[in-house]
Structures are given as structure tokens and as C-alpha cells.
Amino acid sequence: MHLQLGIVLAGGIGVVALAHPHLGAATVVSRQTDATYDYIVIGGGTAGLTIADRLTEDPNTSVLVLEYGPLSNSTSITTVSGGVGGMTDPSLQFSITSVPQTNLRNRTSPVSIAKVVGGGSAINAMMTIRGTAEDYDRWASFFPAGKSSWTWKGLLPYFKRAVNFVAPDAGVARAANITYDQSFWGNTSGVYASWPTFQYPATTVLMDAFRGMEGVQFPGDSGAGRTGVFWYPQFADPKTVTRSYARTGHYDGKNRANYQLLPGSKVTRILFEGTRAVGVAYQAVPAGRNVPAGNGTVQEIIVRAKKEVILSAGAIHSPQILQLSGIGPKKALDAANITTLVELPGVGQNFQDHNVLSAAFSFRNLTLHPSTEDLFNNITFLTWAATLWSANKTGPYSLATGNAAAWLPFPVISPRHAELASLLTAQNHTASLPDDVHPTVAAGYAAQMSSLASAMQNNNTAFYNLVMSGGTSSGMLIDLHPLSRGTVTLDLRDPAGREPRVDYRVLSNPLDRLVMAEILRYTRRYHFDNPLTKNWGAVEYTPGSDVNTDEEFAAYLVDAVSPSYYHPVGTCAMMPRELGGVVDEELRVYGTAGLRVVDASVIPTIPGANTCQTVYAIGEKAADLIRSG
Numbered sequence: 321m322h323l324q325l326g327i328v329l330a331g332g333i334g335v336v337a338l339a340h341p342h343l344g345a346a347t348v349v350s351r352q353t354d355a356t357y358d359y360i361v362i363g364g365g366t367a368g369l370t371i372a373d374r375l376t377e378d379p380n381t382s383v384l385v386l387e388y389g390p391l392s393n394s395t396s397i398t399t400v401s402g403g404v405g406g407m408t409d410p411s412l413q414f415s416i417t418s419v420p421q422t423n424l425r426n427r428t429s430p431v432s433i434a435k436v437v438g439g440g441s442a443i444n445a446m447m448t449i450r451g452t453a454e455d456y457d458r459w460a461s462f463f464p465a466g467k468s469s470w471t472w473k474g475l476l477p478y479f480k481r482a483v484n485f486v487a488p489d490a491g492v493a494r495a496a497n498i499t500y501d502q503s504f505w506g507n508t509s510g511v512y513a514s515w516p517t518f519q520y521p522a523t524t525v526l527m528d529a530f531r532g533m534e535g536v537q538f539p540g541d542s543g544a545g546r547t548g549v550f551w552y553p554q555f556a557d558p559k560t561v562t563r564s565y566a567r568t569g570h571y572d573g574k575n576r577a578n579y580q581l582l583p584g585s586k587v588t589r590i591l592f593e594g595t596r597a598v599g600v601a602y603q604a605v606p607a608g609r610n611v612p613a614g615n616g617t618v619q620e621i622i623v624r625a626k627k628e629v630i631l632s633a634g635a636i637h638s639p640q641i642l643q644l645s646g647i648g649p650k651k652a653l654d655a656a657n658i659t660t661l662v663e664l665p666g667v668g669q670n671f672q673d674h675n676v677l678s679a680a681f682s683f684r685n686l687t688l689h690p691s692t693e694d695l696f697n698n699i700t701f702l703t704w705a706a707t708l709w710s711a712n713k714t715g716p717y718s719l720a721t722g723n724a725a726a727w728l729p730f731p732v733i734s735p736r737h738a739e740l741a742s743l744l745t746a747q748n749h750t751a752s753l754p755d756d757v758h759p760t761v762a763a764g765y766a767a768q769m770s771s772l773a774s775a776m777q778n779n780n781t782a783f784y785n786l787v788m789s790g791g792t793s794s795g796m797l798i799d800l801h802p803l804s805r806g807t808v809t810l811d812l813r814d815p816a817g818r819e820p821r822v823d824y825r826v827l828s829n830p831l832d833r834l835v836m837a838e839i840l841r842y843t844r845r846y847h848f849d850n851p852l853t854k855n856w857g858a859v860e861y862t863p864g865s866d867v868n869t870d871e872e873f874a875a876y877l878v879d880a881v882s883p884s885y886y887h888p889v890g891t892c893a894m895m896p897r898e899l900g901g902v903v904d905e906e907l908r909v910y911g912t913a914g915l916r917v918v919d920a921s922v923i924p925t926i927p928g929a930n931t932c933q934t935v936y937a938i939g940e941k942a943a944d945l946i947r948s949g
């Protein structure tokens with residue numbers, strides 16, 4: 321199964337004519353065999369295009385990006401209003417379903433990830449958020465003290481390089497009470513974070529009501545690296561009021577002969593000479609279609625990398641490609657008849673995502689502050705919104721998914737924070753992991769749990785997230801630091817042809833249920849035990865007044881937890897090798913040369929924030945690491 325370069329089958333033949341290249345964009349090459357580049361980037365997504373753009377700023381550096389999905393002009397990508405148009409378009413996503421979740425009565429979960437040039441940044445909800453300082457300092461904490469530059473301080477310059485912040489309209493900011501602090505942002509990137517020209521009046525009121533809750537902070541900017549209640553921008557180009565994403569920021573208009581992109585290219589393996597990565601094998605796929613499972617007749621095409629191969633296929637496919645290339649847990653590779661080139665037990669382990677908790681609360685008495693629900697039934701409002709949009713691209717249709725949320729630390733939401741932290745410390749962590757877990761992976765998990773136990777007792781890491789809907793009902797409720805860890809493994813029925821087996825293993829750490837119960841209880845108190853909401857006519861539909869004890873919450877959660885908030889990370893973790901790590905602090909895959917992973921999969925512990933801005937920053941920092949050798 322694992323073939324070395326010189327003996328590859330077919331050798332690469334067909335020259336496939338591509339659809340009309342995107343005018344004004346970087347070059348889309350015709351397929352050719354045995355082409356050689358300095359760098360080959362696997363995956364033209366959020367991180368992949370960031371890297372390719374930065375490396376090709378040097379005209380002497382040639383880069384080929386191989387992207388499975390199409391170069392799509394779909395309006396479901398570009399439209400700002402509603403924010404997640406791309407998500408509703410199946411042609412822009414892989415079709416993957418998780419394995420049945422044991423702790424959710426065997427419910428499965430869709431695994432929503434992008435398959436299109438631009439990757440997740442093309443279909444995401446455009447929420448521009450970063451984690452707290454402690455979220456990034458935690459990454460460095462797994463390495464010997466003081467050695468790692470993967471800290472808040474070390475990443476802040478890359479957050480600034482990654483995103484071009486454009487301040488909100490002064491009138492809108494005043495009306496909605498939006499604050500911001502430009503010192504946390506940059507203004508050079510082609511990826512924009514900007515603001516809609518309308519906010520629902522209820523959003524401001526719902527945010528302000530957190531002043532009735534003890535200990536909540538209100539940092540003046542979402543980029544400050546602090547917990548609290550605050551506004552944040554959206555990934556939109558303020559001039560065109562369309563989605564700003566990796567393609568518009570890092571590909572369109574680059575016009576560089578040294579920057580080539582091949583959409584419709586499914587990478588199957590990385591090719592090695594010894595343990596040095598020297599190229600990749602891929603298959604041409606008709607735009608937007610999957611290579612049929614079990615089709616061994618699709619031709620492989622080979623391209624060579626003179627300097628490095630950079631794996632940026634995202635947290636689901638990067639571990640799959642490493643395993644198909646002979647890098648991973650030996651037992652799993654043996655089972656798939658793949659010769660182990662480098663044994664790395666952490667590949668596909670340590671899988672994390674944020675968990676979404678379903679809960680339905682509302683305020684019936686917020687009539688002084690028209691909500692989204694009121695307004696979307698109001699023909700006067702809708703007509704006004706359409707007029708503003710068609711005249712100047714302003715008004716409600718310039719708003720993506722919303723710009724406000726609470727990101728609260730555990731001591732603020734839970735009087736039981738010390739108790740739960742000590743339960744976590746005392747836990748046999750290995751018991752929450754799969755039976756056959758490798759000791760190094762278990763050691764890494766124990767280190768993570770120790771860090772999170774301390775985070776549960778300070779106010780610098782957000783566990784609780786309530787996303788304001790701008791309506792009378794509370795918005796989405798998220799657990800930002802689940803303690804459970806999942807796996808991404810090869811599907812043995814056809815390891816190369818089928819999508820990997822994705823197991824969130826949600827609630828496998830039993831303490832997650834107690835943390836989630838505290839998240840639900842706090843939301844209840846915000847509605848019912850808050851001097852600032854007491855006249856608003858709060859209602860709780862679910863969990864409901866009959867759910868009160870830990871056991872009742874645990875029973876409720878079986879049907880109320882969704883494993884994914886679309887933020888898969890962790891499957892090629894940047895951790896020491898003895899802690900189950902897959903890449904080092906330069907993002908090089910342990911035991912290899914000429915190979916790095918640069919995408920969400922290197923994130924060792926998920927930040928308490930939507931992940932896109934963090935992935936851009938990782939891409940920017942990686943570009944510097946690669947350029948400096």
C-alpha cells in the first residue's frame with residue numbers, strides 16, 4: 321500500500337482541461353506530470369492559501385496548491401446576510417457522518433467541513449473571534465518552560481498580520497454601544513474584519529443585562545484576549561459587503577506565475593525518500609464530486625517538492641493523509657495494511673470540537689426593543705431593509721450571523737468551580753480515552769486536563785458561550801472547553817477511498833456532564849435570577865423546570881448535546897512527542913524531514929473561540945517559520 325516515489329504506479333498521465341480559469345486570479349495550471357515545485361501545499365483552505373500567498377511573495381519561490389474542491393463563484397459563499405449560506409450548499413462540503421455516539425444513545429452527527437477553494441473560511445458563519453491569552457499560553461505550557469513562542473504574546477503579531485480590521489460606522493457604534501480598540505488589530509491583510517451597518521436593538525440590551533450578574537467583565541475589544549461580554553466583527557469586505565475569506569484575501573488577484581492552484585485534486589499520499597517528503601500523489605476529480613469509494617482505477621498523478629510538503633487539509637483529512645502515507649499509530653496502520661514509515665501514535669487522536677447545547681429560553685416582554693422575530697414579521701421593516709441594501713449595501717442585510725456574545729470563565733458561572741476542578745485533578749484520565757490508547761497520548765491528555773483544572777479556577781479561560789441572537793430568545797449555548805477527546809481513523813473497508821471514521825466520543829469524560837449542567841444552570845440564572853431581566857417575562861422551554869439535579873441534567877444532555885460547532889481541531893497536535901504530539905513547535909512532523917502540518921489539526925487544546933481567526937494566525941506564523949528554514 322505504501323509506495324516509494326520511484327515505483328509509483330501509472331506514473332501520472334492524463335492532462336485534464338480545467339474550466340475557464342478565474343480571471344485576475346493566480347494561475348490555475350493545466351495538469352501535468354512530474355512537475356516540480358519548491359513547496360506543495362495539500363489543501364487550498366484557510367491555512368493553505370495563507371501559506372501559499374505568503375511564500376509566493378518571493379517571486380523565486382514556486383508553490384503548487386492541490387485542492388480537492390472546486391473554485392466556486394457560488395453566491396451562497398459570497399452573500400453576507402445570514403452568514404452561513406455556503407453551509408447549506410452540499411456541493412461545497414464533504415459528506416461525512418460521525419460514527420454513532422455511545423453517550424448520545426447512538427445518535428450520529430454530521431461532520432460539516434468545507435470542500436472548496438478557501439476551505440472553512442468560504443462557508444463559515446464569519447464570526448471573527450480569537451481566544452483568551454491563556455488559551456494560547458496553554459499551548460506553550462506543554463513544552464519546557466519559556467521555550468515555546470506559541471504564546472499569546474508570540475501570536476499577537478500574527479493575529480495583527482492575519483486580519484485587516486475596519487472600524488464600525490460611528491453612528492451605528494454609538495447606537496448599539498459597540499466599543500473596539502484598534503491596538504489589538506492590524507490593517508495590512510487582504511482578509512477583512514468589518515461591521516454591519518445595522519444591529520438589532522435587543523442585542524445591546526441582552527448584553528447589558530449581564531451587568532446584573534456577578535463578576536462579568538466587559539473588555540473593550542474582542543481581540544483583547546480576555547473573558548467577558550463583548551462585540552466582535554465579521555469576516556466581510558466593507559467595500560463590497562461580501563464574504564472576505566482565504567480565497568479573496570490570499571489568492572484572487574495575485575497574478576503570480578510562481579503561485580499555482582489545482583482545484584479538483586484529491587491528494588492520496590505523501591511520497592518519501594527515506595523519511596524525507598519529496599512529493600505527493602493525487603487524483604483528478606470532477607469539480608465538486610467525490611472519487612467513488614473503492615475505485616482503484618483512478619489514475620494517480622505525481623508532483624515533486626524540492627523543499628517541503630505542507631499538509632493543510634484540515635483536522636479531518638490531515639490525519640487521514642498522514643496515515644495513508646505511513647505515519648500514525650502502528651496498530652492502526654497494520655490493520656489497514658499500510659507499512660509504517662514513522663510511528664506516531666498521536667495522529668488522529670486528541671480530536672476536539674466545541675459542543676453545542678440545545679436550550680430554549682426567551683423573554684416575552686422585550687417589546688421596547690424590537691427583536692429579530694418582531695422585525696422579520698414586519699413588512700415595513702423588511703421593505704426598509706431591502707431598500708437600504710439595494711441602494712447602498714447597508715442595513716440589516718449587511719449583518720452576517722451576529723456580533724455579540726458572552727464568553728465567561730468557570731468561577732463566574734459556577735459556584736462549584738473548585739469542586740469540579742478537584743474532581744478533574746483526581747480523575748483517572750486514561751479511563752476517559754479509548755481502551756487501546758498509547759501511553760504517550762494518555763500522558764498528553766493528562767497534561768491537558770491538569771491545565772484545564774487550573775483554568776476552571778481562574779477567570780482567564782472562557783468555558784461558557786452564549787451567542788446573542790438579537791432576539792427575545794437566548795441564542796446558541798456552547799461548551800467551549802469539552803474534556804472529552806475523540807478520534808479520526810481510517811475506514812478499514814477502503815482506507816484510501818472512503819472518508820475517515822470520525823468519532824467525537826462526546827461525553828466520554830463523565831465530568832463534561834457536570835460542566836454542561838453548570839452552563840445550563842447559569843443560563844437559567846441569567847434569565848430568572850438577574851435584577852436586570854426580572855421584568856422581561858422570562859420563559860424556559862428546555863431543559864424545563866423539572867430538570868434540576870445533576871442526574872436530571874445528565875439525562876437531558878443525552879438528547880441535547882451536539883458534538884460539533886464546526887470547529888474540529890487537535891488531530892495532529894503540536895505537543896512534545898512524549899506527550900503524543902505529531903508536530904514540533906516549527907510544525908514539522910516528528911521523525912520526518914521536509915514535511916509540516918499547518919492547519920486546525922495542530923491546535924493542541926481548542927481555544928474558547930470560533931477557530932477561523934486562530935487558523936489564519938497559525939498560517940501566518942507558519943509562513944515565517946518556513947521562510948526562515
Ligand SMILES: Cc1cc2nc3c(=O)[nH]c(=O)nc-3n(C[C@H](O)[C@H](O)[C@H](O)COP(=O)(O)OP(=O)(O)OC[C@H]3O[C@@H](n4cnc5c(N)ncnc54)[C@H](O)[C@@H]3O)c2cc1C
Nearest residue numbers: 363365366367388439440444445446447587919920930932
Ligand atoms: C459551517 C462552518 C461554520 C463555521 N463558522 C465559523 C465562524 O463563524 N467563525 C470562525 O472563526 N470559525 C468558523 N468555522 C471554523 C473555521 O472556518 C475553521 O476552523 C477553519 O476554516 C479551518 O481551517 P483549516 O485550514 O484547518 O481547514 P479548511 O479551511 O477546511 O481547509 C482544508 C482544505 O483541504 C481540502 N482537502 C481535504 N482533503 C483533501 C485532499 N485529500 N486533497 C486535497 N485537498 C483536500 C479541503 O477541501 C479544504 O479546502 C466554521 C466552520 C464551518 C465548517
Ligand SMILES: *[C@@H]1O[C@H](CO)[C@@H](O)[C@H](O)[C@H]1NC(C)=O
Nearest residue numbers: 339340341342343344392393
Ligand atoms: C468568477 O467570478 C469572477 C469575478 O469575481 C469572474 O471574473 C469569473 O469569470 C467568474 N468565474 C466563473 C467561472 O464564473
Ligand SMILES: *[C@@H]1O[C@H](CO)[C@@H](O)[C@H](O)[C@H]1NC(C)=O
Nearest residue numbers: 376377378379380381382578
Ligand atoms: C531571484 O533569483 C534571482 C536569480 O537567482 C536573483 O537575481 C534575485 O535577486 C532573486 N530575487 C529575490 C527576491 O530573491
Ligand SMILES: *[C@@H]1O[C@H](CO)[C@@H](O)[C@H](O)[C@H]1NC(C)=O
Nearest residue numbers: 420421422423424425426427
Ligand atoms: C448502540 O449501538 C451498540 C452497537 O451497535 C449497541 O450494542 C447498543 O445497544 C446501542 N445502544 C442503544 C442505546 O441503542
Ligand SMILES: *[C@@H]1O[C@H](CO)[C@@H](O)[C@H](O)[C@H]1NC(C)=O
Nearest residue numbers: 485486502503505506507508
Ligand atoms: C494602519 O495602522 C497604522 C498603525 O498601526 C496607522 O499608522 C495607519 O494610519 C493605519 N492605516 C490605515 C489605512 O488605517
Ligand SMILES: *[C@@H]1O[C@H](CO)[C@@H](O)[C@H](O)[C@H]1NC(C)=O
Nearest residue numbers: 496497499524525527528531
Ligand atoms: C454602554 O456601555 C457602557 C460602558 O461601556 C455601560 O455603562 C452602559 O450601561 C452601556 N449601555 C447600554 C445601553 O448597553
Ligand SMILES: *[C@@H]1O[C@H](CO)[C@@H](O)[C@H](O)[C@H]1NC(C)=O
Nearest residue numbers: 534535536731732777778779
Ligand atoms: C473570578 O471572578 C469571581 C466573580 O467575580 C470572583 O469571585 C473570583 O474571585 C475571581 N477569581 C479570580 C481567581 O480572580
Ligand SMILES: *[C@@H]1O[C@H](CO)[C@@H](O)[C@H](O)[C@H]1NC(C)=O
Nearest residue numbers: 604612614615616617618619
Ligand atoms: C473509476 O474512475 C474512472 C475514471 O474516473 C472511471 O472511468 C470509471 O468508470 C470508474 N469506475 C468505477 C467502478 O466507478
Ligand SMILES: *[C@@H]1O[C@H](CO)[C@@H](O)[C@H](O)[C@H]1NC(C)=O
Nearest residue numbers: 655656657811812813814815
Ligand atoms: C489486509 O490484507 C489482508 C491479507 O491480504 C486482507 O485480508 C485484508 O482485507 C486487508 N485489509 C485491508 C484494510 O485492506
Ligand SMILES: *[C@@H]1O[C@H](CO)[C@@H](O)[C@H](O)[C@H]1NC(C)=O
Nearest residue numbers: 690694695698699700701704
Ligand atoms: C415595524 O417596523 C417599523 C420600522 O422599523 C417600526 O417603526 C414599527 O414600529 C414596527 N412595527 C411593529 C408592529 O413592530
Ligand SMILES: *[C@@H]1O[C@H](CO)[C@@H](O)[C@H](O)[C@H]1NC(C)=O
Nearest residue numbers: 707708709710711712713714
Ligand atoms: C445611500 O447613500 C447615499 C449617500 O450617502 C444617501 O444619500 C442615500 O440616502 C442612501 N440611500 C438609502 C436608501 O439609504
Ligand SMILES: *[C@@H]1O[C@H](CO)[C@@H](O)[C@H](O)[C@H]1NC(C)=O
Nearest residue numbers: 747748749750751752753755
Ligand atoms: C486508570 O484507567 C485505566 C483504563 O481504564 C486502567 O487501565 C488503570 O488501571 C486505571 N488506573 C488506576 C490507577 O486506577
Ligand SMILES: *[C@@H]1O[C@H](CO)[C@@H](O)[C@H](O)[C@H]1NC(C)=O
Nearest residue numbers: 684685686854855856857858
Ligand atoms: C413587562 O414590563 C412592564 C414594564 O417594564 C412591567 O410593568 C411588567 O410587569 C412586565 N411583565 C412581566 C410579565 O414581566
